[in-house]
Amino acid sequence: MKPIEISKDIYCLAAVDWNIRDFHGYSTYEGTTYNVYLILDDKITLIDTVKKQFADELIDGISQIIDPKKIDYVISNHTEMDHSGGLPRVMHKVGEDKPLYCSQMGQKNLSKHYLQKWNYQPVKNRGELSLGKRTLTFLETRMLHWPDSMFSYLKEEKILFSSDAFGQHYAGLERFDDEIDDAIMPHARKYFANILLLYSPLILKLVDSVTEMGLELDMLCPDHGIIWRKDPGKIITSYVEWSQQKPKRKALVIYDTMWHSTEKMAGAMVEALGEEGVDAKPMHLRSCHRSDIITEVLDAGAIIIGSPTFNNGLFPTVSDFLTYMKGLKPKDKVGAAFGSYGWSGEAVKLINDQLNEMKFNVIDPGLKVQFVPDEEGVEACRKLGKKIAQALPSE
Ligand code: FEO
Numbered sequence: 001m002k003p004i005e006i007s008k009d010i011y012c013l014a015a016v017d018w019n020i021r022d023f024h025g026y027s028t029y030e031g032t033t034y035n036v037y038l039i040l041d042d043k044i045t046l047i048d049t050v051k052k053q054f055a056d057e058l059i060d061g062i063s064q065i066i067d068p069k070k071i072d073y074v075i076s077n078h079t080e081m082d083h084s085g086g087l088p089r090v091m092h093k094v095g096e097d098k099p100l101y102c103s104q105m106g107q108k109n110l111s112k113h114y115l116q117k118w119n120y121q122p123v124k125n126r127g128e129l130s131l132g133k134r135t136l137t138f139l140e141t142r143m144l145h146w147p148d149s150m151f152s153y154l155k156e157e158k159i160l161f162s163s164d165a166f167g168q169h170y171a172g173l174e175r176f177d178d179e180i181d182d183a184i185m186p187h188a189r190k191y192f193a194n195i196l197l198l199y200s201p202l203i204l205k206l207v208d209s210v211t212e213m214g215l216e217l218d219m220l221c222p223d224h225g226i227i228w229r230k231d232p233g234k235i236i237t238s239y240v241e242w243s244q245q246k247p248k249r250k251a252l253v254i255y256d257t258m259w260h261s262t263e264k265m266a267g268a269m270v271e272a273l274g275e276e277g278v279d280a281k282p283m284h285l286r287s288c289h290r291s292d293i294i295t296e297v298l299d300a301g302a303i304i305i306g307s308p309t310f311n312n313g314l315f316p317t318v319s320d321f322l323t324y325m326k327g328l329k330p331k332d333k334v335g336a337a338f339g340s341y342g343w344s345g346e347a348v349k350l351i352n353d354q355l356n357e358m359k360f361n362v363i364d365p366g367l368k369v370q371f372v373p374d375e376e377g378v379e380a381c382r383k384l385g386k387k388i389a390q391a392l393p394s395e
Contacts, residue, residue, distance in 0.1 A: 001054075001061035004175055006219065006227060007157050009040040013061040015054035016171045023082075023169060025324070026194050027289040030187070031171030034082055035223045037161055038065060039154070042132025043072040046094070047152055047161050048223055052085030059093055068093040073129070075136070076102040077163040079109035079148045083223055088114055101129060103140055106148035123150075141165065141206060144199050158218040166235045167191055167224030178230035187225065188235060190295040192242050197298065198329040200243035207240055247301035247332050249395045250279040251388055254293060255306030256286060256315045261340030261372050262306045265381045268373070269304060269338070272385025278302075278392060280385075285317035290324045297325065301392040302334040303360065304384075305351045309341035314350050322354045334391045335360030336384060338367040345370070363391050 003011045013036040020028050034050040036058060044066060050058045062068045071094040076084060079102075087110070091098070097119050102110060104122040111120075123129070125140040139151040144165055152161040168187035174180040196203065220228035220235065228235050251273050257263035266282045273280035283293050297303060303325075307318035314322070335358070337351035348366035355362050367384050369377040 001057045003038070003061050003065050006037075006175075006221070006229070007159065010154075010157065010159065011038040011040075011065055012036070012175060012221065012227060013038060013058060014175065015050040015057050017051070017054070018171045026169070026291040028169040030169070032169040032224050033171055035221065035225075035227075036061075037221060038062060038071075039131060039134065040066070041134050043130075044070050045073040045075060045131055045136070046071050046090070047075045048077055048083045048163070049086035049090050051082045052089075055086035055089035058086050059089065069095060071095075072098065073131070074098060074100045075152055076100060076106055076110060077150050077152055077161060078146060078223070079106055079113060080146060080164075081113065083163070084110060084113065088116065091116070091118060101138070103138070103142075103148050103150045105142070105146075106150070109146070109148045139210075144202055144206065145195055153215065158216045159221060160215070160217055160219070160232075161221045163223050164195065165222060166220050166228060166239070167222035168226065170225045172226075174226055176230065177226055177228045177234075180226060184226055185238070186295075188238065189242065189298065190291065191224070192239065193295040193298045194291045194328070196239075197242075197294070198327065200245060200329075200331075203239055203243045207236060242298060245298065245331050247334075247393060248279070248299045249277065249392045250281075250300045251302035251304060251392065252281055252283055252293065252296055252300045253304045253306065254283045254285065254321060255339075256284065256308070256317045257306075257340075258308045258310070258315070259340075259372075261369065262308050262338070264373050264378070265338050265340065265367070265369060266306050268378045268381035269385040269388075272382040273389050276386060276389030278389045285315075285321055290321050293321065294325065294328060297330050297333075300333070302336070302388050303330075303355075304336045304338065304388060305355065306338045307347040307351060308339050309345050309347040312344050312346050314347050318347075318351070322351070326354065326358055329358070331359070333358075333360045334388060335362045336364050336366060336388055337362075338369075338381065338384065340369050340371065340373065342371060361391070363387060
């Protein structure tokens with residue numbers, strides 16, 4: 001691990017996880033990083049740690065700057081184990097009695113993860129900690145995305161250590177936004193869609209309250225991916241836009257198929273939607289990863305789900321996707337269901353039930369075709385596609 005001085009006497013120590021491809025169900029085709037920050041002041045302060053398997057790498061990185069024993073304060077902005085797994089090793093090296101600052105929920109959650117009697121110093125929202133020449137202000141960000149989550153703000157340098165927020169699952173040699181420019185945005189967008197989408201209302205409130213506080217930002221330092229120093233406002237503006245979830249004239253036809261009948265129905269619907277000027281895309285659930293589909297869901301106005309009836313129920317990949325999407329609570333979507341069946345045909349009703357639970361605007365009872373769609377079946381799919389197009393905003 002090579003420490004990088006991001007500002008005078010402030011270092012980023014990034015453990016680069018080049019090979020991770022599945023981050024608890026999220027596809028990370030380009031790996032990720034676990035970023036830790038070290039501030040050298042009268043009180044030497046470490047912010048967050050790394051996943052357990054990178055703990056020795058972190059100790060080595062710190063040792064290139066100072067003896068870890070010289071660290072006075074450890075801060076945990078978030079308990080999830082990709083940032084706290086290295087904490088037992090770090091506390092052992094730094095000194096088990098050193099103050100460990102975290103939110104009140106952080107103390108509860110860390111205690112339940114590591115069963116250690118560390119010297120917890122729970123902090124309050126907007127509480128301050130003097131490091132000597134600099135001061136850290138703690139900002140609780142409950143449920144963004146865990147109850148323990150908080151930000152730490154270094155006011156003299158105008159640096160916000162934002163934990164998971166504004167991060168990206170991206171492993172590369174770049175450490176700053178100006179080194180990668182817009183190529184980082186698809187990673188930031190996917191991260192938002194899969195991790196933060198359900199907290200959109202809280203994000204809008206947080207941005208309002210940070211604006212109200214007049215918090216100035218020269219640098220935004222998340223715990224994953226690159227640091228925003230050229231234009232921290234850009235990712236904040238994007239978060240506001242993504243949180244608003246304004247539906248576009250865009251439709252996703254998300255489906256699985258056994259013998260290509262449901263696929264044929266999906267194709268007819270996509271074709272009809274395209275003829276109506278809708279940006280329509282078929283997404284086969286065994287060809288597209290659920291986390292990539294959710295990234296597309298973010299600004300889609302219509303979500304159309306297709307499943308064959310399989311053992312009186314849904315095809316398993318369709319159930320998986322609906323469960324995933326329901327948890328992320330996308331809003332303001334037009335919804336519809338379709339699918340081929342052999343004899344019982346429950347799938348369309350089961351999809352409709354879930355779309356209604358998600359408060360989608362289900363504009364049609366749904367379309368079932370027995371076995372293989374004939375000309376009439378294909379025409380019914382085209383008609384449904386046109387009906388969905390009519391329900392979408394014009395652009
Ligand atoms: Fe990167 Fe919520 O952990």
